[in-house]
Amino acid sequence: xxxxxxxxxxxxxxxxxxxxxxxxxxxxxxxxxxxxxxxxxxxxxxxxxxxxxxxxxxxxxxxxxxxxxxxxxxxxxxxxxxxxxxxxxxxxxxxxxxxxxxxxxxxxxxxxxxxxxxxxxxxxxxxxxxxxxxxxxxxxxxxxxxxxxxxxxxxxxxxxxxxxxxxxxxxxxxxxxxxxxxxxxxxxxxxxxxxxxxxxxxxxxxxxxxxxxxxxxxxxxxxxxxxxxxxxxxxxxxxxxxxxxxxxxxxxxxxxxxxxxxxxxxxxxxxxxxxxxxxxxxxxxxxxxxxxxxxxxxxxxxxxxxxxxxxxxxxxxxxxxxxxx
Amino acid sequence: xxxxxxxxxxxxxxxxxxxxxxxxxxxxxxxxxxxxxxxxxxxxxxxxxxxxxxxxxxxxxxxxxxxxxxxxxxxxxxxxxxxxxxxxxxxxxxxxxxxxxxxxxxxxxxxxxxxxxxxxxxxxxxxxxxxxxxxxxxxxxxxxxxxxxxxxxxxxxxxxxxxxxxxxxxxxxxxxxxxxxxxxxxxxxxxxxxxxxxxxxxxxxxxxxxxxxxxxxxxxxxxxxxxxxxxxxxxxxxxxxxxxxxxxxxxxxxxxxxxxxxxxxxxxxxxxxxxxxxxxxxxxxxxxxxxxxxxxxxxxxxxxxxxxxxxxxxxxxxxxxxxxxxxxxxxxxxxxxxxxxxxxxxxxxxxxxxxxxxxxxxxx
Numbered sequence: 001x002x003x004x005x006x007x008x009x010x011x012x013x014x015x016x017x018x019x020x021x022x023x024x025x026x027x028x029x030x031x032x033x034x035x036x037x038x039x040x041x042x043x044x045x046x047x048x049x050x051x052x053x054x055x056x057x058x059x060x061x062x063x064x065x066x067x068x069x070x071x072x073x074x075x076x077x078x079x080x081x082x083x084x085x086x087x088x089x090x091x092x093x094x095x096x097x098x099x100x101x102x103x104x105x106x107x108x109x110x111x112x113x114x115x116x117x118x119x120x121x122x123x124x125x126x127x128x129x130x131x132x133x134x135x136x137x138x139x140x141x142x143x144x145x146x147x148x149x150x151x152x153x154x155x156x157x158x159x160x161x162x163x164x165x166x167x168x169x170x171x172x173x174x175x176x177x178x179x180x181x182x183x184x185x186x187x188x189x190x191x192x193x194x195x196x197x198x199x200x201x202x203x204x205x206x207x208x209x210x211x212x213x214x215x216x217x218x219x220x221x222x223x224x225x226x227x228x229x230x231x232x233x234x235x236x237x238x239x240x241x242x243x244x245x246x247x248x249x250x251x252x253x254x255x256x257x258x259x260x261x262x263x264x265x266x267x268x269x270x271x272x273x274x275x276x277x278x279x280x281x282x283x284x285x286x287x288x289x290x291x292x293x294x295x296x297x298x299x300x301x302x303x304x305x306x307x308x309x310x311x312x313x314x315x316x317x318x319x320x321x322x323x324x325x
Numbered sequence: 326x327x328x329x330x331x332x333x334x335x336x337x338x339x340x341x342x343x344x345x346x347x348x349x350x351x352x353x354x355x356x357x358x359x360x361x362x363x364x365x366x367x368x369x370x371x372x373x374x375x376x377x378x379x380x381x382x383x384x385x386x387x388x389x390x391x392x393x394x395x396x397x398x399x400x401x402x403x404x405x406x407x408x409x410x411x412x413x414x415x416x417x418x419x420x421x422x423x424x425x426x427x428x429x430x431x432x433x434x435x436x437x438x439x440x441x442x443x444x445x446x447x448x449x450x451x452x453x454x455x456x457x458x459x460x461x462x463x464x465x466x467x468x469x470x471x472x473x474x475x476x477x478x479x480x481x482x483x484x485x486x487x488x489x490x491x492x493x494x495x496x497x498x499x500x501x502x503x504x505x506x507x508x509x510x511x512x513x514x515x516x517x518x519x520x521x522x523x524x525x526x527x528x529x530x531x532x533x534x535x536x537x538x539x540x541x542x543x544x545x546x547x548x549x550x551x552x553x554x555x556x557x558x559x560x561x562x563x564x565x566x567x568x569x570x571x572x573x574x575x576x577x578x579x580x581x582x583x584x585x586x587x588x589x590x591x592x593x594x595x596x597x598x599x600x601x602x603x604x605x606x607x608x609x610x611x612x613x614x615x616x617x618x619x620x621x622x623x624x625x626x627x628x629x630x631x632x633x634x635x636x637x638x639x640x641x642x643x644x645x646x647x648x649x650x651x652x653x654x655x656x657x658x659x660x661x662x663x664x665x666x667x668x669x670x671x672x673x674x675x676x677x678x679x680x681x682x683x684x685x686x687x688x689x
Contacts, residue, residue: 076588104591116586119681120604130592130600160680176590 016091017049018215019073019184024085026065026072026239039082042068043239046085047311047318050184050215055206057218057226059265060236064281066219067112069236070186073217074109075099089184104129108177110187114169117161124157127176139179146175150205167198174205185209186217191225203229223265235262238281238292244318258319261293291322299323366677373672377665381658385435388657393427397648403447434654444651448643453655456640461659463533464629464636468621471556475563476614482564483571484606488598490576498568505565510624514558514631521554528554531633555632559624563617570613574606612674618667622660 026043042065050056060066071077073087075096087094089102103109117126127146128139147156150171156164164172170190177185187206191199207229210216220226226233227250234244243259250257254266267273279296282288290305291297297304301323309322399421400414409417422430437444443453486498522530529535533551534543575598578584584601592600626638633639637656644652 071585071589074589076585100591100593103589109586109589111582111586111589113582115582118583118587118601118604120608120679121601129590130587130596162681 017088018052018090019050019094019217020086020088021046021048021073022086022088023047024072024083024087026068026077026084027082028078029080029082041239043072045308046240048234048241048244050217051231052183052215053210053213054231055210055216055218055229057220057230057233058236058241059220059223059226059233061281062221064236065239066221066236067188070109070188070217070219073099073186074103074107076103105180106182107184107186108180108182110173110177110185110190112189112192114161114164114173116173117169119161121160122157123159123161123164123172126161127172127179129176129179142179143175146178150175166193167201170194170198170202171205174202177209182209182214184215184217186219188219189221190218191220191222199225200228224269235259235265237261238288240292240320241318242293242320246317249315249317256315258314258317258324259293259321260297260299264296291320293321369673369676373669377662380665381661384657384661385438385654386431388654389431389434392650392654393430397650399423399447399648399650401648438658443655446644446652447649448647448652449649453651456652457637457655457659460635460637460640463634464625464638467552467555467559467629467634467636468625470552471558471560472563472614472617472621474556475560476567476611478560479564479567480571480607480610482568483610484575484598484603486568487572487575487579487602487606488595490572490579495572498572502565502569505561506569508561510558510562511627511631513561514555514628517554517558518631533634533636551634555628555634558631559621559628562620562624563614566617567610567614571606571610574609575602578602578605608674608679612671615667615671615674619664621667622663 023045024043024047025041025045027039027041029037029039032038046069048056048058058066058069068077068081072081072083073094077083089098089107092098094102099107117123124140124143124147128136128143131139144154144157147154152168152171152175156168156172161169173190174187177187185206190206191202194202203225206216206218210231218226218230223233227247230247232244232246233250234241236242243257243262245257245262248256250266253272254263257263257266264277268276277296277298282292282295288294290307291300291309294300294304304322309320311318311320312324314324400417400423403417403421418424422433425433434444441454443457445451446453446456449456482498482502486495489495518530522528529551533548534540535547535551579598579602584597587597587601622638625636626641628634629636629638630642637659640652641656643649644656
């Protein structure tokens with residue numbers, strides 16, 4: 001990657017990234033019509049970095065494989081998944097064994113919905129998790145403290161997941177990440193179906209975590225929500241990240257945005273121009289040689305249809321486009 | 326490893342779940358709700374009793390009609406192979422009411438039933454209730470032990486197979502289950518009898534106690550030794566069913582979102598299966614096991630026949646072959662209640678112990 005050098009240049013002013021994802025690709029092998037095996041590529045050449053004390057939002061449309069990115073970082077992909085590329089955590093390579101050691105410990109996942117809780121286990125047992133007997137009491141106290149902080153009353157402890165209201169479920173799920181000394185928190189679509197008040201409250205939990213020194217990766221389809229609390233926004237499209245922009249770039253009518261897709265997204269928002277662009281994301285089984293956004297791009301040239309554009313550092317943000325300078 | 330919660334038997338575990346829940350509701354000044362719960366249980370049981378009565382009525386009419394249609398001759402059944410004069414036969418026919426109209430016969434029988442009189446067994450020459458009580462007790466030991474055995478072994482095999490799905494051990498257990506399902510019970514009984522009783526001589530060939538001893542001389546060991554082969558045979562079919570079910574269910578649970586999240590929180594291996602798998606599979610598996618009461622009864626008929634085990638199954642066959650109508654009808658009624666009880670327990674587990682179902686009903 002040509003951009004590696006540039007990335008390091010930029011980061012010298014801050015600390016080293018807690019998590020570095022370099023050029024990962026993820027594909028599934030699937031049997032279609034009889035014994036024909038096909039590869040479905042869901043993530044291709046994706047790179048991103050998460051820093052302690054920052055919220056990085058990964059924004060993309062629903063069903064585009066964002067959750068799988070989270071699963072890939074945690075190492076909980078299904079067995080027919082093929083992952084390539086490199087990940088680094090605290091400067092060391094993040095291997096599958098290391099993922100298994102770190103998850104639930106330093107790396108925490110905040111799942112989408114109450115479906116991610118065991119339907120037959122009481123909430124407190126669930127939030128505490130599988131701990132050794134001697135530390136059980138301590139963990140119980142910690143759990144109570146966290147629940148207290150999130151305004152979850154003591155009767156919630158003994159409830160089953162189906163008894164929780166939507167807002168309570170959200171807080172319970174968030175509190176699972178606080179039980180351990182998490183340094184990297186990955187929140188997977190934590191905001192759908194929340195009203196304005198609950199949404200802001202939930203988002204503030206993540207901001208809090210980042211302020212306390214965690215690196216937060218917020219995976220969402222809701223760009224407005226992401227804009228409220230994030231430091232950086234990575235635009236996820238067709239299995240890769242097209243642009244990683246700083247939050248300031250979205251100000252002034254989005255003039256500083258680099259990629260045409262990000263601009264299109266920005267213009268599609270109701271409070272802006274409320275204009276959608278034509279077309280749809282390429283399907284996952286389509287083989288694309290050039291830029292993933294080629295079909296819908298307004299500034300494309302023949303150069304764009306051949307070869308994936310390299311990641312470029314422009315104006316302190318990363319972009320994968322040939323025609324931006 | 327945190328096995329603490331699973332050391333007590335599963336029933337105790339669910340009882341705890343249930344009772345703790347009741348307590349919690351009292352705790353939280355939900356006194357009214359807990360009372361409502363008891364009332365609900367009362368209504369539920371009341372409805373079930375009405376249903377049982379209707380079922381018994383239908384079974385009575387249907388089985389009586391079937392017997393009426395069959396070429397059974399009560400006189401022949403009573404005198405056996407003896408030859409008698411036509412005059413004596415006419416007398417006996419009058420005594421047994423051969424020529425009474427069907428509906429009158431039915432009402433006489435039904436009236437006696439309501440008074441608790443099931444009639445007198447023609448082949449055992451004692452009251453039907455007495456025969457059924459004695460035979461049923463013997464069978465109950467056999468059925469209960471094989472029911473427990475098949476449940477426990479089947480569940481464990483299912484968990485092992487589901488945990489390692491796709492592996493060699495899973496394939497072995499699956500093959501074993503398919504073979505078991507395809508095996509006729511009586512054939513398996515004969516094979517076990519041949520191998521263990523005839524060739525190896527480890528177990529007696531039949532009956533429930535040794536021949537030629539008085540009741541006082543029979544030891545517990547004797548009884549157990551006579552019980553082992555029939556129990557084994559009877560449990561084998563149940564093992565396959567519960568193992569396949571548990572396996573399927575566990576695979577489903579292990580691919581659920583909440584197991585994925587548990588993995589994301591660092592849980593893995595056997596611990597994960599015990600904490601989430603067993604917890605979520607146990608309830609449906611136990612329910613299924615209770616629903617299997619009817620097959621248990623059917624199996625007992627065959628097994629007891631092969632092992633000459635003097636239980637209710639053998640009495641059924643004898644009553645059928647030798648036209649003992651009162652006994653046959655009595656057994657039909659008792660077995661109806663037995664199977665109904667199994668289903669009832671399954672329903673209770675489903676509706677009153679599973680916290681999810683409880684909640685749904687509360688919100689309705």
